[in-house]
Every structure is written in C-alpha cells, then in structure tokens.
Amino acid sequence: MEIKECRSCDALGRKMKHLEAFIDITTLVNSTLDIDEIKKRAIESAMKLTNAEAGSLLFVDAEAKELYFDVARGNKGDNVKTVRLGMGQGIAGWVAENHLPLVIEDVQSDPRFYKKADARSGFTTKSMICVPVETRTKLIGVLQIINKKDGMFTTEDMVMMVSFSNQVAIAVENARLHDELKETFYKTVHAFAETMEMRDPYTGGHTKRVMEYSLSIGRKMGVPAQSMTNLRLAAILHDIGKIGVKDEVLLKPGKLTAKEFSHMKGVN
Ligand SMILES: [Fe+2]
Numbered sequence: 707m708e709i710k711e712c713r714s715c716d717a718l719g720r721k722m723k724h725l726e727a728f729i730d731i732t733t734l735v736n737s738t739l740d741i742d743e744i745k746k747r748a749i750e751s752a753m754k755l756t757n758a759e760a761g762s763l764l765f766v767d768a769e770a771k772e773l774y775f776d777v778a779r780g781n782k783g784d785n786v787k788t789v790r791l792g793m794g795q796g797i798a799g800w801v802a803e804n805h806l807p808l809v810i811e812d813v814q815s816d817p818r819f820y821k822k823a824d825a826r827s828g829f830t831t832k833s834m835i836c837v838p839v840e841t842r843t844k845l846i847g848v849l850q851i852i853n854k855k856d857g858m859f860t861t862e863d864m865v866m867m868v869s870f871s872n873q874v875a876i877a878v879e880n881a882r883l884h885d886e887l888k889e890t891f892y893k894t895v896h897a898f899a900e901t902m903e904m905r906d907p908y909t910g911g912h913t914k915r916v917m918e919y920s921l922s923i924g925r926k927m928g929v930p931a932q933s934m935t936n937l938r939l940a941a942i943l944h945d946i947g948k949i950g951v952k953d954e955v956l957l958k959p960g961k962l963t964a965k966e967f968s969h970m971k972g973v974n
Contacts, residue, residue, distance in 0.1 A: 796820030
C-alpha cells in the first residue's frame with residue numbers, strides 16, 4: 707500500500723514538474739511579438755519539453771497550397787529548409803490535411819513518411835510527434851518533434867504538444883495581427899503627412915525621401931530594430947509642425963520677417 711502511494715506521489719511529482727515547465731515555456735513563447743523569435747522559441751521549447759533530438763515548424767503557403775520548413779532545429783536542421791510538401795504529402799501533409807495529431811513510433815515504416823526530407827538532411831528520423839498549429843479558424847502550420855532521446859514518445863507527450871501548439875498558433879497570429887496593425891498605422895500616418903505636404907508643392911516627396919535616407923543611414927549604422935521603428939516614425943512626422951503655419955508664411959517665396967520666422971518656429 708505504501709509503495710503504491712509512493713509511486714503515485716512520484717507520478718504526481720513528475721506531472722507537476724512537467725506542468726511547471728509547460729507554463730514557463732508557454733509564457734516564454736507568448737512574451738514577444740517578434741514572429742521569428744516566437745518560431746525559434748517554439749521549436750526549442752517543444753524539443754525541451756519532450757526531450758527530443760530535433761524538431762521543425764512547417765508553415766502553410768496558402769497560395770501554393772503547400773507546407774514549407776520555416777524553422778528546423780537539430781544537427782542538420784538547415785538542410786531541409788528548401789523542402790516543400792503538398793497538402794496530404796508526407797506525415798506533416800497528412801496532419802495538415804486532417805487537422806489531427808500523430809505520434810509515430812517507427813517513422814521509417816510509416817507509408818506516409820516523405821523519405822526525401824531525410825535524404826536531404828542526412829538525418830535519420832526514427833520516432834515523431836506531429837501536431838497541427840492552428841487557431842479556431844485557421845491552420846497556420848505543423849509542428850514536428852523528432853527522435854525522443856530516452857525511450858519512446860508517449861500519448862502524454864502528444865497531448866502536451868497539442869496544447870503547446872495551440873499556444874504557439876495564438877502567439878504567431880497575435881504577432882501577425884500586430885504587424886498588420888503597425889503597417890496600417892504607418893500607412894495612415896504617411897497619408898496624413900503627404901496630405902499636409904500637398905499644401906507646399908515645393909517640398910513634394912520630401913517626407914518620403916527623408917524617411918528613406920534616414921532608414922538607409924540607420925541601417926548602415928546598425929541601429930537596433932526598435933530604434934529603427936522610432937526613426938521611421940520620426941522621419942514621417944518631422945515636418946508635422948507645418949500644419950499650424952499660415953499659408954502666407956509657409957508659401958512665401960522671399961525672406962521671412964522676424965515675426966513670420968517666430969510664427970514658423972511656433973513661438974506665436
Ligand atoms: Fe523637412
């Protein structure tokens with residue numbers, strides 16, 4: 707009786723540790739809006755959670771109706787990045803088409819296995835967990851976890867990967883929506899600056915050129931991504947003060963008087 711209780715305690719302890727790791731990792735994946743960082747963290751975390759040798763994240767190319775390897779980790783991960791799979795092709799294609807997870811003990815004997823991926827990477831896929839990465843309405847891709855380092859993948863591992871991939875899907879979708887929103891914001895601000903610029907045809911295209919030169923200099927200087935975002939916005943808006951300048955001052959061809967110059971500076 708005592709032994710049985712201890713075993714239960716051990717199992718419960720393991721599950722608690724797993725749950726803690728799962729929460730930590732899910733928080734990590736969801737703590738950034740940088741889509742490339744999310745993908746990288748997702749695959750590394752999935753490998754860590756299941757103690758796997760390798761893993762990859764395939765994304766849907768909606769136009770071509772194909773899956774492509776976006777992130778691959780493990781010794782020879784980079785070699786498969788050019789491989790594309792049709793919907794229904796290979797294990798990942800099957801998972802994408804059927805919206806169902808799979809745990810496969812012997813991948814080599816599975817008729818769905820697309821052997822060219824191994825041929826390209828020189829890697830031998832033995833066992834695999836493959837789960838769809840999807841939100842309630844949209845299939846984003848497929849997550850593959852390959853070769854468990856100790857023993858075989860379990861149904862428990864697969865269930866954990868299904869929950870994890872749901873979190874990854876939400877994180878990717880949030881990052882995409884954030885990028886779209888940011889782009890819409892820039893377009894709106896740009897349109898606003900251009901409308902204002904039309905008051906003064908002499909400076910036509912000036913805002914766009916200032917933005918392009920600023921970003922080009924910023925890139926050359928190795929300015930960090932967040933500062934580049936601020937630089938882009940500052941360049942677009944750098945002449946926004948003209949909005950409060952009277953036409954007779956803004957469009958005056960000759961030299962400004964002291965009073966007009968003060969008005970231009972926004973003093974009065
Ligand atoms: Fe300017």
